Amino acid sequence: MRRDVFQAIADPTRRQIISLLANASLPVNAVAHNFEMTRPAISKHLRILLDCGLVTIRKEGRERYCTVVLSELAEVGKWVSQYQHFWSDFQEPYISRRIPLKRRKEDL
Amino acid sequence: MRRDVFQAIADPTRRQIISLLANASLPVNAVAHNFEMTRPAISKHLRILLDCGLVTIRKEGRERYCTVVLSELAEVGKWVSQYQHFWSDFQEPYISRRIPLKRRKEDL
């Protein structure tokens, strides 16, 4: 098993679990009720998320509350942001693609 | 085969290919020489990247030049940026975690 953050978020179910837990910490069964698959399947997904630090589990009575650790997504954010100027308007403003360099010097 | 961008970047070799092609478009063999695996293995990875739009391939003589389409990473960037304020200092300054709400009202 590879089990890094990139592999963890590759599965759509696991991304949904992350979204779900971003709103509130939930017991395992509560998580499972949001999906059309059995609890063991969700348990496995949670295991993967736990292994790579994306969730923590707090025991409370007979329930296990799952909490997402969103800061673990920083690695992914950092990696994609290297290339962000290829699609973000913020880093690559529209005007820079329309006005030739010579004209821009005059503007300054 | 699922073949979405999240699954494409799950593999470390494919992430390296993306980094490599971010500098320059390269023929398939040139890509393969950067890795310790056979050309068919790289060819398969390129196929996956091609299928989900992360690279385009331009035929030139007997060579196929691979170009990365970094804007396809926008989907990933968008997804992770939802949660960015959980690790970015810019969006969640240190002071907001230290001063209680009552005190902050006075500050305004």
Add this chain to the structure above:
DNA sequence: TCATGAGGTAACCGTTTGGTTACGAAAATA
């Protein structure tokens, strides 16, 4: 004390993944 509910996990299964070797097509070159 006994039944119930929460949840982990083993065993199993079909499909996918990520690699290999072997082969063939097309372009370039001798």
Add this chain to the structure above:
DNA sequence: TATTTTCGTAACCAAACGGTTACCTCATGA
């Protein structure tokens, strides 16, 4: 024309994935 180079891909393989059912432990509540 014959050979070499670039590349795709088929066939194969072991391991990982993503799901299931079955069973177990432990805490709760009647």
